[in-house]
Amino acid sequence: MISIIIAGAVGLILSMLGTPLAIRLFSRRGYGQEVREDGVQAHLSKKGTPTMGGTVFVLAALVAYAVSHLITLEPPTISGMLVLFLMTGLGMVGFLDDFIKIYKQRSLGLRSGAKALGQLVVGAVFAVLVVRFPNVYGITPAQDKMSFLRDFGPSIGIILFTAWVLIMIVGFSNAVNLTDGLDGLASGATATVLGAYVLIGNWQLRNNCIDNLGPNCYWVRDPLDLAVVASAVLGALIGFLWWNAPPARIFMGDTGSLALGGVLAGLAITTRTQWLLVILAGMCVIITLSVIIQVGFFKMTGKRVFRMAPLQHHFELKGWAETTIVIRFWLIAGLCAAAGLGLFYLEWMPK
Secondary structure (H helix, E strand, C coil), X not given: CHHHHHHHHHHHHHHHHHHHHXXXXXXXXXXXXXXXXXCCHHHHHHCCCECCCHHXXXXXXXXXXXXXXXXXXXXXXXHHXXXXXXXXHHHHHHHHHHHHHHHHCCCCCXXXXXXXXXXXXXXXXXXXXXXXXXXXXXXCCCCCCEECCCEECCCCCHHHHHHHHHHHHXXXXXXXXXXXXXXXXXXXXXXXXXXXXXXXXXXXXXXXXXXXXXXXXXXXXXXXXXXXXXXXXXXXXXXXXXXXXXXXXXXXXXXXXXXXXXXXXXXXXXXXXXXXHHHHCHHHHHHHXXXXXXXXXXXXXXXXXXXXXXXXXXXHHCCCXXXXXXXXXXXXXXXXXXXXHHHHHHCCCCC
Protein backbone atom coordinates (compact mmCIF):
# COMPACT_ATOMS: atom_id res chain seq x y z
CA MET A 1 0.00 0.00 0.00
CA ILE A 2 2.86 2.39 0.80
CA SER A 3 4.22 2.00 -2.74
CA ILE A 4 0.87 3.15 -4.16
CA ILE A 5 0.94 6.29 -2.00
CA ILE A 6 4.58 7.05 -2.81
CA ALA A 7 4.03 6.65 -6.56
CA GLY A 8 1.02 8.96 -6.55
CA ALA A 9 2.70 11.60 -4.36
CA VAL A 10 5.95 11.67 -6.36
CA GLY A 11 4.09 11.80 -9.66
CA LEU A 12 1.95 14.68 -8.40
CA ILE A 13 4.91 16.72 -7.12
CA LEU A 14 7.08 16.17 -10.19
CA SER A 15 4.28 17.06 -12.59
CA MET A 16 3.06 20.04 -10.56
CA LEU A 17 6.56 21.54 -10.45
CA GLY A 18 7.69 20.36 -13.87
CA THR A 19 4.75 21.62 -15.92
CA PRO A 20 5.45 25.36 -15.44
CA LEU A 21 9.06 24.70 -16.46
CA ALA A 22 7.78 23.01 -19.61
CA ILE A 23 5.44 25.93 -20.28
CA ARG A 24 8.35 28.36 -20.21
CA LEU A 25 10.60 26.10 -22.29
CA PHE A 26 7.99 25.33 -24.94
CA SER A 27 6.91 28.99 -25.14
CA ARG A 28 10.52 30.09 -25.63
CA ARG A 29 10.98 27.58 -28.45
CA GLY A 30 7.64 28.39 -30.08
CA TYR A 31 6.12 24.95 -29.48
CA GLY A 32 2.57 26.32 -29.70
CA GLN A 33 -0.73 24.73 -30.61
CA GLU A 34 -1.97 25.09 -34.19
CA VAL A 35 -5.74 25.52 -34.54
CA ARG A 36 -7.93 24.54 -37.50
CA GLU A 37 -9.38 27.58 -39.22
CA ASP A 38 -12.60 25.66 -40.00
CA GLY A 39 -13.09 24.54 -36.40
CA VAL A 40 -14.80 26.23 -33.47
CA GLN A 41 -14.00 29.92 -33.88
CA ALA A 42 -13.66 30.46 -30.13
CA HIS A 43 -10.59 28.19 -30.25
CA LEU A 44 -8.63 30.57 -32.46
CA SER A 45 -7.60 32.48 -29.33
CA LYS A 46 -5.84 29.31 -28.11
CA LYS A 47 -3.40 29.35 -31.01
CA GLY A 48 0.16 29.45 -29.72
CA THR A 49 -0.61 27.88 -26.32
CA PRO A 50 2.27 25.50 -25.51
CA THR A 51 1.52 21.90 -26.43
CA MET A 52 3.22 18.49 -25.99
CA GLY A 53 2.55 18.80 -22.24
CA GLY A 54 1.99 15.05 -22.16
CA THR A 55 5.77 14.65 -22.06
CA VAL A 56 5.72 16.09 -18.53
CA PHE A 57 3.26 13.67 -16.95
CA VAL A 58 4.59 10.66 -18.87
CA LEU A 59 8.12 11.33 -17.57
CA ALA A 60 6.79 12.18 -14.09
CA ALA A 61 4.88 8.88 -13.98
CA LEU A 62 7.93 6.87 -15.06
CA VAL A 63 10.12 8.52 -12.42
CA ALA A 64 7.41 8.13 -9.76
CA TYR A 65 7.12 4.40 -10.52
CA ALA A 66 10.89 3.98 -10.25
CA VAL A 67 11.13 6.01 -7.01
CA SER A 68 8.36 3.98 -5.34
CA HIS A 69 10.29 0.77 -6.04
CA LEU A 70 13.59 2.26 -4.90
CA ILE A 71 12.08 3.37 -1.58
CA THR A 72 10.16 0.15 -0.89
CA LEU A 73 12.96 -2.07 -2.29
CA GLU A 74 10.33 -4.04 -4.21
CA PRO A 75 11.49 -5.09 -7.71
CA PRO A 76 9.44 -3.89 -10.69
CA THR A 77 7.15 -6.49 -12.25
CA ILE A 78 6.76 -7.48 -15.86
CA SER A 79 3.08 -6.48 -15.82
CA GLY A 80 3.86 -2.96 -14.64
CA MET A 81 6.76 -2.58 -17.05
CA LEU A 82 4.64 -3.71 -20.01
CA VAL A 83 1.89 -1.19 -19.25
CA LEU A 84 4.50 1.57 -18.92
CA PHE A 85 6.08 0.43 -22.19
CA LEU A 86 2.70 0.72 -23.90
CA MET A 87 2.13 4.19 -22.43
CA THR A 88 5.59 5.41 -23.42
CA GLY A 89 5.55 3.86 -26.88
CA LEU A 90 2.22 5.43 -27.80
CA GLY A 91 3.39 8.68 -26.22
CA MET A 92 6.35 8.66 -28.61
CA VAL A 93 4.02 8.19 -31.58
CA GLY A 94 2.01 11.16 -30.32
CA PHE A 95 5.20 13.17 -29.80
CA LEU A 96 6.13 12.70 -33.47
CA ASP A 97 2.65 13.82 -34.46
CA ASP A 98 2.87 16.93 -32.25
CA PHE A 99 6.38 17.79 -33.40
CA ILE A 100 5.41 17.64 -37.08
CA LYS A 101 2.47 19.97 -36.38
CA ILE A 102 4.82 22.46 -34.71
CA TYR A 103 7.63 22.12 -37.26
CA LYS A 104 5.33 22.53 -40.28
CA GLN A 105 3.05 25.06 -38.55
CA ARG A 106 -0.15 23.20 -39.34
CA SER A 107 -3.00 21.52 -37.44
CA LEU A 108 -2.30 18.07 -38.92
CA GLY A 109 0.79 16.09 -37.97
CA LEU A 110 1.52 12.50 -38.98
CA ARG A 111 -0.53 11.14 -41.84
CA SER A 112 -3.33 8.92 -40.56
CA GLY A 113 -1.71 5.81 -42.02
CA ALA A 114 1.66 6.51 -40.40
CA LYS A 115 0.02 7.29 -37.07
CA ALA A 116 -2.03 4.08 -37.16
CA LEU A 117 1.07 2.09 -38.13
CA GLY A 118 2.95 3.44 -35.11
CA GLN A 119 0.07 2.51 -32.80
CA LEU A 120 -0.15 -0.97 -34.32
CA VAL A 121 3.58 -1.66 -34.01
CA VAL A 122 3.70 -0.64 -30.35
CA GLY A 123 0.45 -2.50 -29.67
CA ALA A 124 1.64 -5.66 -31.42
CA VAL A 125 4.81 -5.80 -29.33
CA PHE A 126 2.72 -5.41 -26.18
CA ALA A 127 0.23 -8.07 -27.33
CA VAL A 128 2.96 -10.62 -28.02
CA LEU A 129 4.78 -10.02 -24.74
CA VAL A 130 1.76 -9.76 -22.43
CA VAL A 131 0.92 -13.48 -22.76
CA ARG A 132 4.49 -14.50 -21.87
CA PHE A 133 6.57 -14.34 -18.66
CA PRO A 134 4.69 -16.70 -16.32
CA ASN A 135 5.53 -16.34 -12.63
CA VAL A 136 6.31 -19.28 -10.32
CA TYR A 137 2.59 -20.13 -10.27
CA GLY A 138 2.35 -20.11 -14.06
CA ILE A 139 0.32 -16.86 -14.21
CA THR A 140 1.13 -14.57 -17.15
CA PRO A 141 0.28 -10.83 -17.32
CA ALA A 142 -2.66 -11.74 -19.59
CA GLN A 143 -4.23 -14.79 -21.18
CA ASP A 144 -5.59 -15.21 -24.67
CA LYS A 145 -9.16 -14.76 -23.43
CA MET A 146 -11.80 -12.08 -23.23
CA SER A 147 -12.44 -10.56 -19.81
CA PHE A 148 -15.03 -8.48 -17.99
CA LEU A 149 -14.64 -8.72 -14.21
CA ARG A 150 -12.16 -11.53 -14.84
CA ASP A 151 -11.28 -13.80 -17.77
CA PHE A 152 -14.22 -15.71 -19.21
CA GLY A 153 -14.86 -18.22 -21.95
CA PRO A 154 -12.38 -20.39 -23.83
CA SER A 155 -9.03 -19.32 -25.19
CA ILE A 156 -9.44 -17.50 -28.51
CA GLY A 157 -5.90 -18.19 -29.72
CA ILE A 158 -2.94 -15.89 -29.93
CA ILE A 159 -3.84 -14.47 -33.37
CA LEU A 160 -7.38 -13.45 -32.43
CA PHE A 161 -6.19 -12.25 -29.03
CA THR A 162 -3.51 -10.07 -30.66
CA ALA A 163 -6.12 -8.61 -33.00
CA TRP A 164 -8.42 -7.91 -30.04
CA VAL A 165 -5.62 -6.25 -28.06
CA LEU A 166 -4.78 -4.05 -31.06
CA ILE A 167 -8.43 -3.01 -31.38
CA MET A 168 -8.45 -2.06 -27.69
CA ILE A 169 -5.18 -0.14 -27.85
CA VAL A 170 -5.94 1.77 -31.04
CA GLY A 171 -9.55 2.30 -30.01
CA PHE A 172 -8.88 3.74 -26.56
CA SER A 173 -5.82 5.77 -27.54
CA ASN A 174 -7.92 7.41 -30.27
CA ALA A 175 -10.87 7.76 -27.87
CA VAL A 176 -8.81 9.78 -25.40
CA ASN A 177 -7.40 11.75 -28.33
CA LEU A 178 -10.93 12.68 -29.44
CA THR A 179 -11.85 13.60 -25.86
CA ASP A 180 -8.91 16.01 -25.71
CA GLY A 181 -10.78 18.88 -27.34
CA LEU A 182 -11.40 21.28 -24.45
CA ASP A 183 -9.17 22.55 -21.63
CA GLY A 184 -8.79 19.83 -19.01
CA LEU A 185 -11.50 17.56 -20.43
CA ALA A 186 -9.36 14.51 -21.26
CA SER A 187 -7.20 14.97 -18.15
CA GLY A 188 -10.17 14.97 -15.79
CA ALA A 189 -12.05 12.19 -17.60
CA THR A 190 -9.10 9.78 -17.62
CA ALA A 191 -8.14 10.64 -14.03
CA THR A 192 -11.41 9.09 -12.83
CA VAL A 193 -10.60 5.84 -14.66
CA LEU A 194 -7.07 5.73 -13.26
CA GLY A 195 -8.47 6.24 -9.77
CA ALA A 196 -10.77 3.28 -10.35
CA TYR A 197 -7.81 1.11 -11.38
CA VAL A 198 -5.93 2.00 -8.19
CA LEU A 199 -8.88 0.57 -6.26
CA ILE A 200 -9.28 -2.43 -8.57
CA GLY A 201 -5.60 -3.39 -8.32
CA ASN A 202 -5.65 -3.06 -4.55
CA TRP A 203 -8.82 -5.17 -4.28
CA GLN A 204 -7.40 -7.86 -6.57
CA LEU A 205 -4.27 -7.96 -4.41
CA ARG A 206 -6.33 -8.55 -1.26
CA ASN A 207 -8.36 -11.28 -2.96
CA ASN A 208 -5.79 -13.00 -5.13
CA CYS A 209 -6.08 -16.74 -5.65
CA ILE A 210 -2.58 -17.46 -4.34
CA ASP A 211 -3.30 -16.27 -0.79
CA ASN A 212 -7.10 -16.40 -0.73
CA LEU A 213 -8.29 -19.25 -2.92
CA GLY A 214 -12.04 -19.02 -3.31
CA PRO A 215 -14.86 -18.76 -5.87
CA ASN A 216 -14.34 -15.01 -6.45
CA CYS A 217 -10.55 -14.75 -6.22
CA TYR A 218 -8.46 -13.19 -9.00
CA TRP A 219 -5.79 -14.84 -11.14
CA VAL A 220 -3.94 -11.59 -11.82
CA ARG A 221 -0.16 -11.74 -12.00
CA ASP A 222 0.89 -8.42 -10.39
CA PRO A 223 -2.14 -6.55 -9.00
CA LEU A 224 -0.16 -4.41 -6.54
CA ASP A 225 2.26 -3.17 -9.17
CA LEU A 226 -0.58 -2.39 -11.56
CA ALA A 227 -2.14 -0.25 -8.82
CA VAL A 228 1.26 1.46 -8.43
CA VAL A 229 1.34 2.20 -12.17
CA ALA A 230 -2.20 3.60 -12.06
CA SER A 231 -1.34 5.71 -9.02
CA ALA A 232 1.87 7.07 -10.58
CA VAL A 233 0.05 8.14 -13.75
CA LEU A 234 -2.90 9.49 -11.76
CA GLY A 235 -0.69 11.64 -9.53
CA ALA A 236 1.25 12.96 -12.52
CA LEU A 237 -1.98 13.67 -14.39
CA ILE A 238 -3.50 15.61 -11.48
CA GLY A 239 -0.33 17.71 -11.25
CA PHE A 240 -0.61 18.44 -14.96
CA LEU A 241 -4.34 19.19 -14.67
CA TRP A 242 -3.52 22.04 -12.28
CA TRP A 243 -2.07 23.88 -15.30
CA ASN A 244 -4.30 22.30 -17.95
CA ALA A 245 -7.65 23.22 -16.33
CA PRO A 246 -9.56 26.00 -18.09
CA PRO A 247 -8.16 28.35 -19.14
CA ALA A 248 -5.32 25.98 -20.00
CA ARG A 249 -1.76 27.26 -19.94
CA ILE A 250 -0.54 24.11 -21.69
CA PHE A 251 -2.10 21.31 -23.73
CA MET A 252 -1.20 17.62 -23.47
CA GLY A 253 -1.20 17.17 -27.25
CA ASP A 254 -1.24 13.76 -28.91
CA THR A 255 1.81 12.94 -26.79
CA GLY A 256 -0.41 12.85 -23.73
CA SER A 257 -3.69 11.62 -25.17
CA LEU A 258 -2.23 8.58 -26.95
CA ALA A 259 -0.15 7.73 -23.87
CA LEU A 260 -3.20 7.92 -21.60
CA GLY A 261 -5.27 5.77 -23.94
CA GLY A 262 -2.45 3.24 -23.94
CA VAL A 263 -2.16 3.05 -20.18
CA LEU A 264 -5.93 2.59 -19.80
CA ALA A 265 -5.96 -0.25 -22.36
CA GLY A 266 -2.87 -1.80 -20.77
CA LEU A 267 -4.38 -1.73 -17.29
CA ALA A 268 -7.63 -3.25 -18.56
CA ILE A 269 -5.79 -6.11 -20.27
CA THR A 270 -3.46 -6.93 -17.37
CA THR A 271 -6.13 -6.65 -14.66
CA ARG A 272 -8.41 -8.87 -16.78
CA THR A 273 -11.13 -6.18 -17.04
CA GLN A 274 -11.17 -5.53 -20.78
CA TRP A 275 -14.91 -5.03 -21.31
CA LEU A 276 -15.30 -3.28 -17.96
CA LEU A 277 -13.12 -0.48 -19.37
CA VAL A 278 -15.94 0.37 -21.80
CA ILE A 279 -18.02 1.36 -18.76
CA LEU A 280 -15.22 2.86 -16.65
CA ALA A 281 -14.13 5.08 -19.57
CA GLY A 282 -17.71 5.63 -20.69
CA MET A 283 -17.21 9.36 -21.30
CA CYS A 284 -14.47 8.68 -23.85
CA VAL A 285 -16.61 5.95 -25.43
CA ILE A 286 -19.60 8.29 -25.76
CA ILE A 287 -17.47 10.96 -27.41
CA THR A 288 -16.01 8.40 -29.83
CA LEU A 289 -19.49 7.11 -30.69
CA SER A 290 -20.57 10.68 -31.49
CA VAL A 291 -17.87 10.84 -34.17
CA ILE A 292 -18.81 7.43 -35.59
CA ILE A 293 -22.51 8.39 -35.69
CA GLN A 294 -21.76 11.77 -37.27
CA VAL A 295 -19.53 10.35 -40.01
CA GLY A 296 -21.74 7.33 -40.71
CA PHE A 297 -24.99 9.31 -40.84
CA PHE A 298 -23.45 11.99 -43.06
CA LYS A 299 -22.15 9.40 -45.53
CA MET A 300 -25.58 7.74 -45.72
CA THR A 301 -27.82 10.83 -45.81
CA GLY A 302 -25.62 13.89 -46.38
CA LYS A 303 -26.97 15.33 -43.13
CA ARG A 304 -25.45 15.80 -39.68
CA VAL A 305 -26.77 14.53 -36.36
CA PHE A 306 -24.65 16.98 -34.33
CA ARG A 307 -23.67 20.53 -35.16
CA MET A 308 -20.07 19.35 -34.91
CA ALA A 309 -18.27 16.24 -33.72
CA PRO A 310 -16.78 15.22 -31.32
CA LEU A 311 -19.72 15.77 -28.98
CA GLN A 312 -18.13 18.50 -26.82
CA HIS A 313 -17.95 20.82 -29.85
CA HIS A 314 -21.65 20.30 -30.52
CA PHE A 315 -22.44 21.87 -27.15
CA GLU A 316 -19.94 24.66 -27.80
CA LEU A 317 -21.82 25.59 -30.97
CA LYS A 318 -25.06 25.47 -28.99
CA GLY A 319 -23.66 28.27 -26.83
CA TRP A 320 -22.53 26.38 -23.72
CA ALA A 321 -19.51 27.90 -21.98
CA GLU A 322 -16.36 25.80 -22.21
CA THR A 323 -16.05 25.44 -18.43
CA THR A 324 -19.69 24.31 -18.22
CA ILE A 325 -19.08 21.56 -20.78
CA VAL A 326 -15.86 20.43 -19.11
CA ILE A 327 -17.33 20.24 -15.60
CA ARG A 328 -20.50 18.47 -16.75
CA PHE A 329 -18.49 15.98 -18.79
CA TRP A 330 -16.22 15.40 -15.77
CA LEU A 331 -19.35 14.60 -13.76
CA ILE A 332 -20.47 12.10 -16.39
CA ALA A 333 -16.97 10.58 -16.44
CA GLY A 334 -17.11 10.22 -12.65
CA LEU A 335 -20.52 8.54 -12.85
CA CYS A 336 -19.21 6.11 -15.49
CA ALA A 337 -16.21 5.22 -13.33
CA ALA A 338 -18.48 4.79 -10.29
CA ALA A 339 -20.83 2.55 -12.28
CA GLY A 340 -17.89 0.42 -13.43
CA LEU A 341 -16.58 0.09 -9.89
CA GLY A 342 -20.07 -0.78 -8.67
CA LEU A 343 -20.26 -3.63 -11.20
CA PHE A 344 -16.77 -4.77 -10.22
CA TYR A 345 -17.71 -5.03 -6.55
CA LEU A 346 -21.22 -6.37 -7.19
CA GLU A 347 -20.22 -10.02 -7.14
CA TRP A 348 -18.85 -9.53 -3.61
CA MET A 349 -22.16 -8.22 -2.28
CA PRO A 350 -24.08 -10.55 0.05
CA LYS A 351 -26.55 -12.67 -1.87
